[in-house]
Amino acid sequence: MEVNDINMQSDNCEPDRAAHPGIFLCHQAGKSDHQPAGRYVDFPVSVVLPAGGSGERTGLQTPKQFCSFLGRPLISYTIQAFERVSWIQSIMVVVAKENMDLMTDIIQRFQHRKVRVVPGGSTRHRSICNGVLALGEEEGGRSAAERPKVVIIHDAVRPFVEEDFLYKIAMAAKEQGAAGAIRPLVSTVIATTSEGYLDHSLERAKYRASEMPQGFTYDVICQAYQRCSESDFEFGTECLHLALQYCGTNAKLIEGPPTLWKVTYKRDLAAAESIIKETLSRSACIITGGSTQAATLAVALQKAVSALDMVRFSSMDELSVSGRMAEPAAIMDLASTAKLRNILLYGIQLHQSKEAERWEKSVLRVAEIASALIRDRSPALVGQLLQA
């Protein structure tokens, strides 16, 4: 006798939402807490997201903010990170003119709210400045009371920013006028002579890498851009420097988590994909049949797949495919249809045995195969009936 199991995973990048909740059997202990945790921001905060980079350093044709991960461009993950934060009012995405249509299409396709797109300038500072000015001009001219109190500036290629860190930046920016994320230096920084020799090396403990996000009161960042020179616009890279030089504001520096890192090189794309996959795997869903054997299997699987933070079991009836599963061709058909809706469907056939030892071995194998499928999310293998 055989029990057929279907391992189904949604690839639509919304791991936190489930259309059919089913029966929850399992611990949710490891699930990261995205709740606002009672923190309340009582002033308006908006975001400027410069996304004009050409992605030269990845060596790819597509600028890295538009590279796709599991069917969703990187910038969409970043926007999502901000949209999840209830106290963020609006997000101004600044892109190169030639990418305006692409960006508008992404916003529609992934149903982003809160977002507006403005064309970028020829340098980073010009682009950010365009975004800040656009915030002030929203909806045909705003009164001072309607303008954001704090503007958070972030990079489109740092998708893993979290709410609690944004909270720290927003609060410090409101208090100090400016605030920025820092990280320890990974390498020693050295000064070179014009001939390419070592001039001196910096004492690593005294310096930090300046990262994103950064926050400014609207007044400070506006004033900084009004007063700064053409040379700043052309060659500068550091907003905190402008706030210091033109507004006398010494930014508060806050050490951020390593996840703030910037997708810069080709290898970073693999790193980003692995983090996205790991996050999605937390809400993996294994659906079994409703028989007693299936229930036993469900419990055994739940134990075995402990690498996943959450495994959810629900009845086969939800799939409305019962009875058809024994045929590989039927699975292949079902998988082809599901793939169009961005759902990856694989079959695992478990050869049930009365011998306890063989049965346990098979269940372990189901768990091993399921973990690999969830981790790799390979579209090439959908519809396969794998043997456990």
Next chain:
Amino acid sequence: MEVNDINMQSDNCEPDRAAHPGIFLCHQAGKSDHQPAGRYVDFPVSVVLPAGGSGERTGLQTPKQFCSFLGRPLISYTIQAFERVSWIQSIMVVVAKENMDLMTDIIQRFQHRKVRVVPGGSTRHRSICNGVLALGEEEGGRSAAERPKVVIIHDAVRPFVEEDFLYKIAMAAKEQGAAGAIRPLVSTVIATTSEGYLDHSLERAKYRASEMPQGFTYDVICQAYQRCSESDFEFGTECLHLALQYCGTNAKLIEGPPTLWKVTYKRDLAAAESIIKETLSRSACIITGGSTQAATLAVALQKAVSALDMVRFSSMDELSVSGRMAEPAAIMDLASTAKLRNILLYGIQLHQSKEAERWEKSVLRVAEIASALIRDRSPALVGQLLQA
């Protein structure tokens, strides 16, 4: 009628060697050139490889140099990168006392030649110093003529260093006394006040990140360590700085490729794995049966799997399993045996059709599945008979 294809991939991390060359049908255009390109180093060069790090920043129990990628620890890839270079004489690996046995075991298991292990000190400089001193003392006291002229210092967690860059470092070190790899800064570097506020930011264009490898004449690095202070040993991190301060040697700085990066954070493990897999995939091998249909398939596959730099086809006879393939259980058995020898074996069953369109579609599907298997290298899926 069915034709069975076996897609076999060696996981023993020696993509450049093939026990059974088979028939080469395919372009090797994209293969990266590992030949010494006529470059000749006429002085003795040795390497010191400090590998004492605890790997705190990855958040893992195992120090990152000992983390395994496709069955081989990271440090073994780094050693391999140096062993491939004919003009490098010896490699001194410096590890924490508690890892001496582990390291000795790795050297035996992966048949490293040229390598000796010495115990590290309590800081990075003490460890490197131990390695340098051990080079001078090799084989019970050496005469000055037998000592290395140039010592290259590298990190165990930078496995992707290439021969042409080592050549540049060795030549510059011999000429200048010291030479080091640099990379552009990814983030702006800022100085902080003791209260955690911005003091000033550095002009990014004037500074560089100091990376590895670095090279020194044996005399310069020995003298630097003889003369430097306890405080240098305790808190310093930069060998180039010691050469400058204690020997008056301004190191020549050479811009290195992005692959010199250091595996530091957990995300870097995913990035390293993707590079290792990409390199291995270059020598992927697809073995088909010997019939006319199989030959047609081979040509079609070769076209379809153009993502791979090299695809090699040889006769099924080499496998000596002909006739057994139709049975899934037989493939599973064969795969279990192969797995013990670190070979991952998957089956793909192609349903042949007389209709040209269906046939082409199936061949494309074989190619798609094969590419996914080669890329993901999932041990959990070995022995499966997949349907194309």
